[in-house]
Amino acid sequence: MEIEAPDTTLADELAELWVELATDQRDYGSHLLPEANRARIREAVVRHAVTDSLLVARVDDELAGIVMFSVESGSYEQDVRRGIVENLFVVPAHRREAVGTRLLEAAESALAERGADVVALEAMAANESARAFYTELGYEPHRIEFEKALESDTHSRSDE
DSSP states (O other): EEEEEOGEEEEEEEHHHHHHHHHHHHHHHOOTTTTTGHHHHHHHHHHHTTTTTEEEETTTTTEEEEEEEEEOOOOOOOOOOOOEEEEEEEEEGGTTHHHHHHHHHHHHHHHHHHHHHEEOOOTTTTOOHHHHHHHTOOOOOOOOOOOOOOOOOOOOOOOO
């Protein structure tokens, strides 16, 4: 397995992997619309490639996974510098081959070199396998997001 920083020529292929990731996440309650965001994620792939914050894994010259990451900026002042891992995805045929672990370790290393003290990432609450994967690698819940569906516009509580 090789972990490498790709150039922008892979933007379409990597956007396709993200669409696959977003499609998979719909099973866990994600609200992201995969196809509707294809152009936006392609732009993000290019931006991450240019800023050296994108890594891919290859197994036998075949793309096996992707990770994007950055050092958090523009937020509130904090007592730590946070690295953010985004869009970690392993092609299903290469899961359970340590691809995700190697990508995450490489992203963590790059973030540490850029001055990050901690690394944050997100997983869908219903995605138990992702939560178990991150827990196994030493990640712990830090902040929990809550969500609730609101009633439709045609029915409000005052109508009851």
